[in-house]
Amino acid sequence: MEQSVSNDLDFEGWVCPMPLRSYPNIVLGHGGGGKLSAELVEHLFLPAFRNDKLENLGDAAVFNLPAGRLAMSTDSFVVRPLFFPGGNIGELAINGTVNDISMSGAKPLYLTVGFIIEEGLALSALGRIVDSMAAAAAKAGVSLIAGDTKVVDKGHGDGVFINTSGIGVIAEGLAIGPNQAQPGDAVILSGTIGDHGMAIMSVREGLEFDAPIVSDTAALNGLIAEMLAVCPNIHVLRDPTRGGVASSLNEIAQSSKVGIVLDENKIPVNPAVNAACELLGMDPIFVANEGKLLAIVPADEADAVVDVMRNHELGRGTAVIGQVVSKHPGMLVAKTGIGGTRVISMQIGEQLPRIC
Amino acid sequence: MEQSVSNDLDFEGWVCPMPLRSYPNIVLGHGGGGKLSAELVEHLFLPAFRNDKLENLGDAAVFNLPAGRLAMSTDSFVVRPLFFPGGNIGELAINGTVNDISMSGAKPLYLTVGFIIEEGLALSALGRIVDSMAAAAAKAGVSLIAGDTKVVDKGHGDGVFINTSGIGVIAEGLAIGPNQAQPGDAVILSGTIGDHGMAIMSVREGLEFDAPIVSDTAALNGLIAEMLAVCPNIHVLRDPTRGGVASSLNEIAQSSKVGIVLDENKIPVNPAVNAACELLGMDPIFVANEGKLLAIVPADEADAVVDVMRNHELGRGTAVIGQVVSKHPGMLVAKTGIGGTRVISMQIGEQLPRIC
Numbered sequence: 002m003e004q005s006v007s008n009d010l011d012f013e014g015w016v017c018p019m020p021l022r023s024y025p026n027i028v029l030g031h032g033g034g035g036k037l038s039a040e041l042v043e044h045l046f047l048p049a050f051r052n053d054k055l056e057n058l059g060d061a062a063v064f065n066l067p068a069g070r071l072a073m074s075t076d077s078f079v080v081r082p083l084f085f086p087g088g089n090i091g092e093l094a095i096n097g098t099v100n101d102i103s104m105s106g107a108k109p110l111y112l113t114v115g116f117i118i119e120e121g122l123a124l125s126a127l128g129r130i131v132d133s134m135a136a137a138a139a140k141a142g143v144s145l146i147a148g149d150t151k152v153v154d155k156g157h158g159d160g161v162f163i164n165t166s167g168i169g170v171i172a173e174g175l176a177i178g179p180n181q182a183q184p185g186d187a188v189i190l191s192g193t194i195g196d197h198g199m200a201i202m203s204v205r206e207g208l209e210f211d212a213p214i215v216s217d218t219a220a221l222n223g224l225i226a227e228m229l230a231v232c233p234n235i236h237v238l239r240d241p242t243r244g245g246v247a248s249s250l251n252e253i254a255q256s257s258k259v260g261i262v263l264d265e266n267k268i269p270v271n272p273a274v275n276a277a278c279e280l281l282g283m284d285p286i287f288v289a290n291e292g293k294l295l296a297i298v299p300a301d302e303a304d305a306v307v308d309v310m311r312n313h314e315l316g317r318g319t320a321v322i323g324q325v326v327s328k329h330p331g332m333l334v335a336k337t338g339i340g341g342t343r344v345i346s347m348q349i350g351e352q353l354p355r356i357c
Numbered sequence: 358m359e360q361s362v363s364n365d366l367d368f369e370g371w372v373c374p375m376p377l378r379s380y381p382n383i384v385l386g387h388g389g390g391g392k393l394s395a396e397l398v399e400h401l402f403l404p405a406f407r408n409d410k411l412e413n414l415g416d417a418a419v420f421n422l423p424a425g426r427l428a429m430s431t432d433s434f435v436v437r438p439l440f441f442p443g444g445n446i447g448e449l450a451i452n453g454t455v456n457d458i459s460m461s462g463a464k465p466l467y468l469t470v471g472f473i474i475e476e477g478l479a480l481s482a483l484g485r486i487v488d489s490m491a492a493a494a495a496k497a498g499v500s501l502i503a504g505d506t507k508v509v510d511k512g513h514g515d516g517v518f519i520n521t522s523g524i525g526v527i528a529e530g531l532a533i534g535p536n537q538a539q540p541g542d543a544v545i546l547s548g549t550i551g552d553h554g555m556a557i558m559s560v561r562e563g564l565e566f567d568a569p570i571v572s573d574t575a576a577l578n579g580l581i582a583e584m585l586a587v588c589p590n591i592h593v594l595r596d597p598t599r600g601g602v603a604s605s606l607n608e609i610a611q612s613s614k615v616g617i618v619l620d621e622n623k624i625p626v627n628p629a630v631n632a633a634c635e636l637l638g639m640d641p642i643f644v645a646n647e648g649k650l651l652a653i654v655p656a657d658e659a660d661a662v663v664d665v666m667r668n669h670e671l672g673r674g675t676a677v678i679g680q681v682v683s684k685h686p687g688m689l690v691a692k693t694g695i696g697g698t699r700v701i702s703m704q705i706g707e708q709l710p711r712i713c
Contacts, residue, residue: 029710030705032599032710033599033600033704033709033710034598034599034600034604034645035600035604035703035704035705036703036704036705037705038599038600039608039703057534057535057536059460059461059534059535060430060456060457060458060460060461060595060596061428061429061430061457061458061460061461061463061525062428062429062430063426063427063428063461063463063527063534064426064427064429065424065425065426065427066422066424066425066427067424068421068422068423068424068425069421069422069424070419070420070421071419071420071421071422072417072418072419073417073418073420073467073469073502073503073524074416074417074418074469074503075469075470075471075503075504075505075520075522076471076505077471077472077473077505077507077520078507079473079507079509100416101416101417102416102417104415104416104417105415105416105417105419107417107419111429113429113430113431113522114431115431115432115433115471115520115522116433117433117435117473117518146429147429147430147431148431149431149432149433149520151433151434151435151518151711152710153435153515153518153711154710154711156512157514157515158513158514158515159509159513159514162473162507162509162518164431164433164471164520164522166431166469166471166520166522168429168524169417171419178413178415178419179413179415180413239416240416242390243388243389243390243394244389244390244391244394248390248391252395289390347391347392347395348389348391348392349386349391349392349393353389354385354388354389354508354510355507355509355510
């Protein structure tokens with residue numbers, strides 16, 4: 002059969018022209034699954050993200066894992082502006098999903114990336130974003146193994162939205178989850194709060210400070226690995242992103258059916274963040290962080306955990322900020338600076354749209 | 358310590374009002390990580406998608422898998438309009454990622470979902486989309502185990518974009534991939550082409566036919582399981598979505614370094630799809646499908662595979678449409694209806710923006 006077909010054809014002298022196409026901006030065709038899509042993959046994504054699993058370019062990436070418990074997570078990023086002091090949407094997307102996976106105690110391994118690009122985005126901007134994604138992935142020790150690109154017509158997107166999803170493996174013996182907090186546990190915070198949210202807001206509002214506010218975006222899996230090495234008995238890990246420390250601790254209190262009492266004086270806040278919050282009428286406890294974590298651990302292991310955290314570059318400002326109690330289950334309460342107490346409930350909506 | 362704190366507080370008679378908030382449309386706060394976000398999860402997503410892994414509501418979903426090879430995939434969906442003849446963006450997003458995972462020979466198990474919603478979307482529309490996602494997931498036998506919702510301001514999105522990512526397990530002994538096609542193999546197609554793309558286009562262009570064109574969106578994992586049961590030696594599986602059969606076969610030819618020869622007469626096309634394509638100046642071989650697959654199998658096993666496909670509801674129109682050859686590696690060639698041959702290369706951009 003093959004013979005009979007090829008006999009009909011003469012391939013001598015055929016030419017398959019493949020002109021170099023140079024577009025300064027994304028066009029709809031870059032999302033069409035044709036040659037332009039293929040060129041974007043070949044000339045932009047593959048060189049940045051290259052690894053053996055991605056290179057196969059099938060519909061799915063294939064890899065081996067040992068038997069056991071896995072953690073999987075997804076997050077979409079719609080932050081505006083795309084570039085901000087301390088980072089951009091690309092590294093935010095990598096670090097965010099690395100962190101979500103890590104908060105289950107898992108070691109993150111593989112990520113997927115989905116781009117939804119608005120027609121007209123400068124290819125140079127996409128290139129910078131992709132490069133910093135690759136750098137962030139390398140720093141966190143994860144591989145990007147599958148991807149997808151869609152282009153939407155101008156006026157129906159906003160530069161680029163990025164989804165990252167990922168998977169990690171959980172070591173045997175860990176039992177970390179939002180429902181694991183127990184009365185008596187210590188509540189530990191890895192550093193200052195509100196930096197990411199106020200970095201974004203200060204750009205949007207044109208605020209200027211002597212020391213500019215810089216996003217804290219960072220991958221926390223390295224820090225967590227060191228914490229687990231000294232205390233495998235950590236009860237809860239949580240990165241306080243949207244809704245800030247207040248929302249995260251409210252969710253944990255509700256999920257674990259415990260109360261949480263904070264000592265507000267103990268919560269570290271950068272002076273510039275405090276100033277920006279006062280100007281804009283915000284409370285840093287509700288403001289998003291992208292490189293901080295909350296850990297809830299047995300009280301008698303708190304010192305060891307705090308020690309190892311303070312010795313890590315991402316945990317220099319670690320503090321014990323409160324404790325878990327059996328009273329008022331589901332409720333977060335703060336002892337204020339002037340000796341009173343207040344209930345900190347979740348906010349209805351959000352202070353800061355499109356912060357991540 | 359706990360005692361000393363709770364002694365300061367009197368919780369008797371506290372009231373935590375939680376009014377029922379009724380919004381007919383999505384507002385920015387639904388993506389803010391506060392109470393509105395929590396209500397969306399509790400009253401819309403959880404009831405539709407409920408399972409024990411999702412219910413934990415941690416940063417990541419946790420589950421067990423046996424050791425072995427896994428397949429992981431991601432896809433974002435930006436189809437316009439959101440509702441079209443034969444389906445909507447929600448079931449498209451489920452079926453699309455189920456299919457991408459299945460094309461590696463994997464049995465899809467778990468999916469994550471990321472919504473990027475434009476402010477102002479009717480909650481009733483989101484509800485219909487979510488319901489059909491749940492139905493599609495149930496039909497395909499997969500669980501949605503983690504999710505994320507972002508809201509973008511009006512004019513910076515388009516109703517809703519949906520990312521789905523997922524994971525599946527590959528049975529031992531399979532070696533399916535786009536680089537596995539071998540000269541002599543048969544190229545099998547599971548049914549008519551172009552239905553999904555032309556269903557979308559006929560709505561957009563206001564075309565009307567006696568028999569309306571309906572999207573073929575469907576999950577193909579059940580069909581593939583039956584194919585693998587009779588022929589574990591399948592070389593390539595591919596769902597010809599964006600760019601159609603032409604792009605998929607070009608990619609396979611390039612990846613496997615083989616030529617592919619099609620018999621155009623053998624490719625089934627619905628008459629209405631043909632008519633619509635002629636009206637709009639399109640070639641159905643480049644038009645997206647969302648419920649069809651290409652299988653490349655050893656020639657001597659083709660009959661058995663075709664038999665089992667024709668007995669499955671999603672493979673009634675199965676046909677052998679061509680063969681793999683050693684000549685002209687990387688190139689797709691078609692024998693035309695009038696006895697000639699033509700090279701079918703990938704298109705530069707796309708015929709149909711935002712088709713999936």
